[in-house]
Amino acid sequence: MDVQLKKGLLETCVLTVLNRGDSYGYQIIKDASPYLEISESTLYPILKRLESSDCLNVYSVEHNGRLRKYYKITDAGREKIETFLESWKEVMTVYNFITEEMRSSDNE
Amino acid sequence: MNKTEFLSCLEKKLAGLPENEVEKTRSFYLEMIDDRSEDGMSEEEAVAAMGNIDDIVKAAMLELPLTTLMKTKMRPKARLKAWEIVLLVLGFPLWFTLLAAFVVVILSVYVSVWAVIISLYATVAALVLSGLAGIFGGLFCLFQNFAASLFILGSGLICGGIGILAFFGVTALSVWLVKLTGLFLRWIKSLFITREVDYEINN
Numbered sequence: 001m002d003v004q005l006k007k008g009l010l011e012t013c014v015l016t017v018l019n020r021g022d023s024y025g026y027q028i029i030k031d032a033s034p035y036l037e038i039s040e041s042t043l044y045p046i047l048k049r050l051e052s053s054d055c056l057n058v059y060s061v062e063h064n065g066r067l068r069k070y071y072k073i074t075d076a077g078r079e080k081i082e083t084f085l086e087s088w089k090e091v092m093t094v095y096n097f098i099t100e101e102m103r104s105s106d107n108e
Numbered sequence: 109m110n111k112t113e114f115l116s117c118l119e120k121k122l123a124g125l126p127e128n129e130v131e132k133t134r135s136f137y138l139e140m141i142d143d144r145s146e147d148g149m150s151e152e153e154a155v156a157a158m159g160n161i162d163d164i165v166k167a168a169m170l171e172l173p174l175t176t177l178m179k180t181k182m183r184p185k186a187r188l189k190a191w192e193i194v195l196l197v198l199g200f201p202l203w204f205t206l207l208a209a210f211v212v213v214i215l216s217v218y219v220s221v222w223a224v225i226i227s228l229y230a231t232v233a234a235l236v237l238s239g240l241a242g243i244f245g246g247l248f249c250l251f252q253n254f255a256a257s258l259f260i261l262g263s264g265l266i267c268g269g270i271g272i273l274a275f276f277g278v279t280a281l282s283v284w285l286v287k288l289t290g291l292f293l294r295w296i297k298s299l300f301i302t303r304e305v306d307y308e309i310n311n
Contacts, residue, residue, distance in 0.1 A: 026139075026143035040136075041159050041160075041164045044167060045167045064146070067139075068139055068143070069139060
């Protein structure tokens with residue numbers, strides 16, 4: 001998959017996971033991995049980027065005698081998901097056209 | 109590799125980055141390993157799941173602003189040793205002249221590009237001016253020597269015409285030359301950050 005495309009998909013995927021409720025790193029990976037291949041080394045820069053663009057807030061919670069970082073989606077983050085859905089409507093229209101067209105040309 | 113080894117290796121490779129960056133990265137991976145261990149993985153398995161340390165380091169570096177990155181790259185990893193200082197001082201005539209030559213080469217490329225642009229515009233100005241001079245001069249001596257003045261008038265019009273046409277050509281050419289110097293500057297920059305840029309392209 002194209003790098004830029006995957007970057008955008010991963011970001012929105014992480015935000016969507018957080019839209020269910022606040023979550024921490026490992027849980028995000030577990031929730032997102034059925035849909036996209038995501039590892040620690042890809043998640044870390046994504047979380048950083050989303051934090052610096054104010055799409056999420058970070059807070060620490062004590063867990064088993066250590067601190068765990070939780071991530072909380074912001075309004076800007078939700079807006080980002082909306083923008084994603086909006087712009088992908090167009091992509092899906094083209095996608096549907098291409099699949100329809102290819103199917104009918106296969107049948108001929 | 110166990111957890112402690114992994115984290116100290118990570119810290120070592122991130123050395124040179126701002127301290128809070130190193131600490132943030134370290135605590136992120138520590139939390140990840142701990143969470144995986146809690147989930148039933150052995151410590152070794154959890155560490156292995158983090159992937160390649162070099163990938164982690166590259167990913168962390170790519171997120172930094174270019175200025176921070178340059179500072180990190182330029183800063184020597186360790187303090188200069190005595191013999192290195194001696195070598196630097198003794199080698200001064202060598203490395204300084206090389207550095208100066210490098211700067212002068214870059215400068216000369218700029219100067220020659222601008223010299224071409226300036227001389228082209230000078231030609232255009234000369235053509236237009238001689239055109240004007242020809243037209244006025246031709247009209248001025250119209251009644252003294254008709255044939256000669258007609259010749260001067262004609263030459264003036266030709267010069268003026270070529271000058272006006274050349275102006276557009278020269279403008280287009282100089283825009284292109286300025287763009288070329290921009291590309292040249294980018295190429296010079298890329299000599300310094302080739303590794304980072306390559307990484308970005310490959311990923």
